[in-house]
Amino acid sequence: MTARLPDVAREERAAIPLPLDWVGMSGIAVPLRLDAGLQVAASAAISVDLPDPRAKGIHMSRLYRLLDDFAAHRILSPQALSQLLQQAVESHADCGSRAARVALDFALPLRRPALVTPGLAGWKHYPVRLHAELRDAAVRLQLTVRVEYSSTCPCSAALSRQALRYAFAGDFADAPAVARDAVLDWLAARASLATPHSQRSQAALSIGLAGHADHLPLRALIDTAEQALGTPVQTAVKRADEQAFALSNGANLMYVEDAARRLRLALEAGFGPCSVQVEHFESLHAHDATAAASTPGWRPLP
Template structure:
């Protein structure tokens, strides 16, 4: 029982001598404490952690060292850009015997936020925003990117125009030959027939990636999410009553958009506030069995 345990990563050489770009673990379950302005909550995260392996003769890295570092340095500490930089440097330092010089972390979790109803006072519900934080340390310099996924509703402008035409034609047939129509009669017809045709709409999503400064005090997740939702105007709702559902219908009617419109709206809203915004929007079509999608990236 007192014999030393073998460690072939130290005593054996790699059969094929070549450097490796990244080596490590994926999908580590850990709790993280997220502290953004006005928000602090412990969240379940899945973390990928890797270091480079430039030494071709080293058989393998020390996975357990990486795991212990993550466990020790995420427990009870708030996740921040500064914290990630310290953790990345500790990962590199722990693998000096492997000649590692770089490290990277991918942190994924759902940002759980309470959102108010559009109209009903005191009514609110929970919404989850998928978040991905990617941090890479090379030569002591950290690059940090934040990706958020935001759900919204999209109503097709073309479909809306076609629906309006059918309603117009129905109105003309109903009142053909009449030169004077009382407003009450028109109102009654609209209540019964204004949905003679309805435009198609669907749940949609925007995936937005921006750069975050290494010395930023926080990631700015809610600032980014709010900017995207405000640009689109139709964020999906949680708890609703009929008044809220009606208000949501009005928002959709006032914010008709193709997938191209959605991408351009987000791009315009983020251009001056966030660095190097990459945008991917997807409309999960109710007309088609396939999705409509658009991408936008910073101009070269």
């Protein structure tokens, strides 16, 4: 076939003359290159605006090729994403495009050591979403990371302590004094007669990034959050690590409100304006507990 192929997007006009906020693609599979030579599988979305009300459509293949070239040759950074957005707009000058946006979703693998056992470690995956938008010649970037942790209910802990106290008092009601060894034996046998409920929990942490930055603070953001909470979920454990985890939970009793406040305070100190969304997947209730906190004036990217 030697005939010229038709180009409907370029040669035809829209039957309904209306501008469009965004036109593009989502669910694009791309391998992303991170710092330290790490490569991760990601899902990408990329789009531009279509302000010309009579333009039939954009040139999606141009966006796809820009994203494919980006994945092949660039290390992921705010600066590199800012340049990609500018290229997306320039590639659609014939459509009058002035804005572009990109969203990247991937899981960051990190090897985490056990709490106390030397040489013991395992892998955890942290879901990451990076959203960048160019509009009015200004770039906004938002980084969101999800971390999992354990939360032990302060009320349940207090009720358990009270039940333990009443049981001890009942068992030794006739004893004017109790020998130390008798107390230790009682604790070994009955101290777990009531235990506070705890559950796996999740926090979504969002911060803004400068468009000229040359790296992503992924590990720093995760470490800051896990240190603030004190009870990140573990990978490989032995009994000593499990005991250390129980001690960490006991030292960090928290409602969902406590977790949200801890995280906002820690993130603002380390990264500036932020947004935090917390979920505790209850083991007591058939529903979950949620909380959210953000810096005043925080503007999330959609």
